[in-house]
Amino acid sequence: MDVTMLIVPMRSTTTTDGVLVTARSVEGELRSRIDALGIVHPRSTGAFEMSRLPGTARILIIPESARVSARIRNRFYDRLTDVVVVGPSSRPVTLQIEGAPLVEIPLSPLDWARLTTVAATAVSDRIVGASDLGIKCLDGVADREANDIARFAITRLADAVVARGTASLDTTTTTLIAQLTALIDEGLVYDAATAAEQVLTTPHNLRRIALRWFGFPPKTLLMRRRFIAALGRFQETGMNFTAITQFGYFDASHFLRDANRFLGTTPRRYLRRMDGSSGGKAASIRTV
Incomplete structure (x- = not known):
């Protein structure tokens, strides 16, 4: 059985008068980008290391049967659980992964503005629990069947993004x-x-x-x-x-x-x- 990491790009943009704005469609628009990027990495069973280049923030959803530790700069996180947010990074994020597939969802700055009121600079080069940022829509997602986590997370996030919109x-x-x-x-x-x-x-x-x-x-x-x-x-x-x-x-x-x-x-x-x-x-x- 292969271990995989599924990366689901969250950002959905359209152009209106030369300005990029977040699209309003919900699950279909977000799910379409899974196929567009096609980032499903097969891995041999057992522990392996993966490095993410410096970049925008991202959500990691970690099933109960997975064990994931991470390092950013001189910060080491022994075991990540459930749903965490990797803040915007200026150095590579190294993940040690063992067990079931985990889901990774990159967040654009516009996504960030719609999901949390916490300043991005407060969590740059850090990893925090999603609930610590007020992102409650993913509570319990990691407990679902592994094959169902990505679809359910996308639906929850899309609903939260659209519901909040640009009101704030x-x-x-x-x-x-x-x-x-x-x-x-x-x-x-x-x-x-x-x-x-x-x-x-x-x-x-x-x-x-x-x-x-x-x-x-x-x-x-x-x-x-x-x-x-x-x-x-x-x-x-x-x-x-x-x-x-x-x-x-x-x-x-x-x-x-x-x-x-x-x-x-x-x-x-x-x-x-x-x-x-x-x-x-x-x-x-x-x-x-």
């Missing part, structure tokens, strides 16, 4: 969250001042928005996006440093400084460790 946020704030998300995803801007100009706000206000719903200052978010994209290209080209210049890196030392910041090690060591944890099969960089 003004239109300007919602627009800025969506615009900054799009700007980061595009990966064409590398500095906070330019980002503020492009979304027509002040650097101070952009920083406030970023810390509150993204977990980090704009500069960190932009640098993280650039580094992850460059790391993916670095891997694709057989670890060739010349491939990173298109991402605004002046030389290898510039890239290595960011690697130390976001990986805590060199790119080569991290990628080789990923390959080792995937049983010798090359692991690909994912930016979802």
